[in-house]
Amino acid sequence: MKNAVYAQSGGVTAVINASAYGAIVAALESRDIGRVFAGVNGIKGILNEELFDLTDEKRSEIERIPYTPGAVFGSCRTKLEKEEDFERLFKVFDAHSVGYFFYNGGNDSMDTAYKIHRKALEMNFPLRVAGVPKTVDNDLLLTDHCPGYGSAAKFTAISIREATRDLKSMYSDSTKVFIMESMGRHAGWLTASAALAGIDQLQGPQIILLPEVAFNQETFLRRVEEVIKADGYCSIVASEALKGSDGNYLSTAGYYDAFGNIQLGNIGQYLERLVRENLKCKVHVALPDYLQRSSRHIASLIDWQEAIEVGAFAVKEVLRGKSGFMVSIDRTCDRPYLKELKCVDLSQVANGTKPLPEDFISEDGFYVSDSFLSYARPLIQGEAPNLFLHGLPIYENMAKVKVRKRL
Known part of the structure; x- marks a missing residue:
């Protein structure tokens, strides 16, 4: 039975940990995944064989992950370029029997996920790769919007x-x-x-x-x-x-x-x-x-819920045999707001940027149009729940036990 690695990358969002929660819980509850790891500071930590083992974490602390800001496992802006980086990465995956990789990030992170997927195919390495979208910039291609934006x-x-x-x-x-x-x-x-x-x-x-x-x-x-x-x-x-x-x-x-x-x-x-x-x-x-x-503390409820959903959906789809995709949000209606989750090819998302459409900008260029307001209004609805103690929010306090290095 293969293990799974989840990692966070790039600038954080208020709900990136909600996606972490969705993916981690789905992986922990799957009978097809062995142990569940998290990369320490994204791909940088994986290259250094620094992994948190989340399998035996207290469930009460896992449940606090989506209420926590920042990136609970650390993030990075590390770029994979050299052949030795890929060789090292797959040695780490092999040493820890990793068969599933979930990378939670924006444009550059989707490029990293795509490169890893492509390399796995070249090496005939049994690894399924999924991109979990996030960015406050909301500029990822092939998705109506990105978790974190709302x-x-x-x-x-x-x-x-x-x-x-x-x-x-x-x-x-x-x-x-x-x-x-x-x-x-x-x-x-x-x-x-x-x-x-x-x-x-x-x-x-x-x-x-x-x-x-x-x-x-x-x-x-x-x-x-x-x-x-x-x-x-x-x-x-x-x-x-x-x-x-x-x-x-x-x-x-x-x-x-x-x-x-x-x-x-x-x-x-x-x-x-x-x-x-x-x-x-x-x-x-x-x-x-x-x-x-x-x-x-003032995160959108819709955004928070969707962030959890995309993380869980990524796990569901790789367990169905898919790889090399990013989870996409496909809006089907503005009022009432309705959407579906789909998979899009990472090769069509990596390093791309989606600008604000012309019809979302006012004619004089100093404001936005009603079309933009209709688009954005549903995404800020509701207030995500918070956990408070003595007037201040409380966050996760996981043990974050590191996996013993084997290389």
């Missing part, structure tokens, strides 16, 4: 809604422009979710700056000035990935990760300086950063 969208909408209320209270003789920077490396899905703040007609941001729309300084300043004249203040949400007409990022941190992705940042400060120097008004900037992707 919760980050909910946080974004609530945060800008509250901050805009604050701004409205103070603008008469203080701050007139508030700018919140949003995550989103290549696509504006998360930035766009700020529009949900005005869902019941209370004012949210008046301007949303998306990476799919080339930034024009003069047009932007003119719009801000118009909004201030009309409302007295201007609330803005801007994507960290804003680009100019030349296609280059407006603001970066100046370094790259292991996958060659430029690290973005400081777009808020860039815009703040632009507004302050040209419009001569007080500006405040907020950078949610990790808070935007890890705020488990």
Whole structure:
């Protein structure tokens, strides 16, 4: 009987551990899987033969996994490139009788999962590989949306809604422009979710700056000035990935990760300086950063439930003999919200990016359309349950016993 390995990769989401829970419980309850391991810090830990054995963990602690933020087993941004990396990886799999591998991540992680699947076929190694999707960026191909997005969208909408209320209270003789920077490396899905703040007609941001729309300084300043004249203040949400007409990022941190992705940042400060120097008004900037992707306490119930489901579905499908796939969410109806889970080929997902469609963007490029609101609204519904003690949330406290190394 073969064993299974689950691992987490890339930036976390508020519900990545819900997917971990779904996959782990399904594997533990299967009669076809021996022991269930978790890679310590993703594929990096597996290469180092660092595995947690979850088989004998207390079930009470397993049950706390989906209530926990971060990545309970650790994550990484390690890229598999060298032949010796693959040789080492499969030696570890062989040494621990691993026949099932579940990789929970985004674009780059799906590329890693695909490479491992392809290598297993080349080597005739008996390994079934499944990609479990997650990303707050919501830009994975061949899926309606990604687990993690709904919760980050909910946080974004609530945060800008509250901050805009604050701004409205103070603008008469203080701050007139508030700018919140949003995550989103290549696509504006998360930035766009700020529009949900005005869902019941209370004012949210008046301007949303998306990476799919080339930034024009003069047009932007003119719009801000118009909004201030009309409302007295201007609330803005801007994507960290804003680009100019030349296609280059407006603001970066100046370094790259292991996958060659430029690290973005400081777009808020860039815009703040632009507004302050040209419009001569007080500006405040907020950078949610990790808070935007890890705020488990206000996670979406729909998102949390779906995250559990995709993890369990991945296990179910590999036990049916499938390999080399990512679990996909196929929406069948907006109202009521209905969906189905399917399998899509990893080769068609790896390293791809899904931008915000044109029909989700307003004609002037400074907001989103009603079509986007209809798309995003179901994904933030409900509040995922939390476990609290003495006023603070409580999380898992597993023993996390490491497997004895054999290599």
